Amino acid sequence: MKTDASYFRGSEFSGKAWVADGKFEVFTENRQLRGTYTLHAKGEKRWLTFMSDDGETTAELVPSFR
Numbered sequence: 105m106k107t108d109a110s111y112f113r114g115s116e117f118s119g120k121a122w123v124a125d126g127k128f129e130v131f132t133e134n135r136q137l138r139g140t141y142t143l144h145a146k147g148e149k150r151w152l153t154f155m156s157d158d159g160e161t162t163a164e165l166v167p168s169f170r
Contacts, residue, residue: 128152136161 119132128141139156154163 141165 119130119134119137121128121130123129126143128143129139130141131138135158136156138158139154139161141152141154144151144153150167152165154161154165156162
């Protein structure tokens with residue numbers, strides 16, 4: 105995975121990911137990037153939200169193509 109240049113200095117990172125209880129969970133050495141992604145849907149719109157394990161980092165990911 106590679107982050108946007110404006111976040112985490114655009115660094116690449118590695119880790120483990122798995123799906124449990126309908127959520128996509130990520131573990132990496134970078135504590136800010138450990139957490140859970142949750143899929144949301146309303147009508148035809150879908151997006152992911154991210155919450156780091158420590159609660160310090162959140163994100164909303166939306167499709168950039170159609």
